[in-house]
Amino acid sequence: MKAIQLTTYGDISENIKLSEIKKPSIQKDEVLVEIFAASVNPLDIKVASGKLKRLSKTPLPFTMGHDVSGKIVAIGADVSDFKIGDEVYAYTNSQGTFAEFVAVKANIVSLKPKNTSFEEAASLPLVSLTAAQVLKRGKLKAGDKILIHAGSGGVGSLTIQLAKAKGAYVYTTTSTDNVEWVKALGADRVIDYKTEDYKTIVKDVDMVLDPLGNQYTEDAFDVIKKGGKVISLVGPVDEETARRMKLNYFANLFLSWKRRKITAQIKRKSAYYSLLLMRGNKKQLSEIAELVEAGKIKTSIDKVFSLKETLEAIRYVDNGRTKGKVVITVKK
C-alpha cells in the first residue's frame, strides 16, 4: 500500500517520502480501516522534528499521521461492536494514518458522524478530543467564563463550539482576518490580537485554554479569578503529570525548575494548572459524532490535499496560520 513515511528526524523537506509498504495485519483487538481521509496536526510536525522521539517506541522509518476516517475492512477476533463496511473515525498514536490502510485498537474507534463527508470526519478526532478533554479537566459548566486562545486554530475552533454547547461565555483571541469567522463559531467576545490587548478585556474568568505557551501560559493567571483554572496544551509539565510519567530524580528536578514561574502563579491565584496530554477515546468520539449530527458542532476545513501532496499539507500547517483544519484525501 502507499504510505507517507518519515525516514529520519529533522528537516521535513528531506525526510518525508511517499513509499510502497506492506498492508498492516490486525491483532485480535483491532480493526483494519481502509482510509478515505486523514488530517494534519502540529503534532505531526513535532514528531517529524524529533522533539518527541524519547516518547516514541516506533523505529524509523514509520508512517506519519494520527487522525483518520474510513471504512472497516477487517475485524479482529475479539472485536464485537463493529462490522465490515462501518464508516468510522479515530485518533491513533500507534500506526500512521497518512496511508491507504491502518490497524487501530477497536476501543478508540467510533462510528463517524452520519452527516459528514470522510474529509469532514477526518478533521475532527485529535482536535475535538482535545477540546472535550480540556473542558472535562477544567470542569467547565453552564454560566462559566472561559478564554480560549487561538480560536481560529484546529483546537480553538472546536473548543469554542463545545464550550458554547455547554452554556459557557466564551472569549477568544484571533487575528483581524479571522474575527468574523470565529464569531460565526459562536464566541461571545472575539478579541483581535492585532488591535486589542486581551489582558485589558478579559477579567476573572473561570478558565483559560492555552495552546500558545511561553508568556501566554504565565499571563493566563492574570485573567483568571482566584481559584480559577489554566489548562495548557504546550506549557510546562505540571506536578501531577510529572508524577504519572514516573521520571527519575534529575528529570523531576529539571521539570520542577522549568515550571517555577507557574508554581509561583498557582500560589498567587490559588489556581489549578494542568498540562493536558490528549488521548484517543471511543466514548468521547461517539459523543462528538452525536453533537455533529445534532448540528451543535461544525467542522472547519481550511484546505484539502491529496496523499501525494502530504508534504505540502504539512508545510501549510507548519506556517501556523491554519484556519480550522488541513485534510488529506486518500480515497474518493
Ligand SMILES: NC(=O)c1ccc[n+]([C@@H]2O[C@H](COP(=O)([O-])OP(=O)(O)OC[C@H]3O[C@@H](n4cnc5c(N)ncnc54)[C@H](OP(=O)(O)O)[C@@H]3O)[C@@H](O)[C@H]2O)c1
Ligand atoms: N497537549 C496536547 O494533547 C495537544 C493537543 C492538541 C494540540 N496541541 C498543541 O496545541 C497547539 C495548537 O494546536 P492547533 O491544532 O489548534 O494548531 P493550529 O490549528 O495550527 O493553530 C493555528 C492557529 O493559531 C492561531 N494563532 C497563532 N498565534 C496566535 C496568537 N498569538 N494569538 C491568537 N491566535 C494565534 C492562528 O490564528 P491567526 O492566523 O489569526 O494568528 C491559527 O488560526 C499546537 O502546538 C499543538 O501541537 C497539544
